[in-house]
């Protein structure tokens with residue numbers, strides 16, 4: 399049975415444009431595979447705290463030595479990693495905020511990138527351990543940034559997911575959403591068409 403991890407990062411939660419498009423993609427996948435199991439993390443509604451020294455220390459402390467508070471923090475991070483490890487598909491709804499990914503998504507990456515668990519260092523460099531997964535990023539932007547230096551998201555997400563071993567990655571772009579109603583509708587229609595095509599493969 400296939401397992402999908404669906405992550406939204408819009409501050410508007412399920413009302414975000416990126417969330418709406420990502421949800422459409424997930425629903426199309428579900429229609430093709432009704433038995434598919436879906437884990438949904440809405441980081442806008444339930445943000446992961448930023449990784450600070452207290453949280454990193456809790457995660458790095460041996461299980462037997464953790465205080466109850468450290469144990470709770472470590473279990474939270476372990477749960478995020480387990481969701482990723484068990485998924486064979488990943489769908490990310492990612493709006494552009496101030497030229498980057500939402501800080502809640504960065505916080506999620508900070509919690510799931512763990513040496514020896516999701517990646518490891520080898521003599522020839524780092525090796526991602528989350529192999530054999532397909533990922534789709536649905537990104538929404540007020541302006542147009544694709545293939546421009548202002549698009550810091552696509553490179554970052556390709557690098558970050560690749561670092562974890564997730565290299566089968568596709569992007570769906572909904573851009574120019576704040577450049578007038580005609581452009582917005584055109585862009586949303588194009589993104590929906592791409593979603594339909596991707597969901598059919």
Ligand SMILES: Cc1cc2nc3c(=O)[nH]c(=O)nc-3n(C[C@H](O)[C@H](O)[C@H](O)COP(=O)(O)O)c2cc1C
Nearest residue numbers: 408414415416417493494495496497538539540541
């Ligand atoms: C706090 C904030 C920052 C934004 N920064 C950018 C930006 O740097 N570039 C851009 O093209 N659009 C920017 N936008 C517009 C959003 O990318 C656009 O409205 C997008 O559709 C939001 O997706 P969402 O509805 O899924 O949250 C910003 C919007 C907000 C709320």
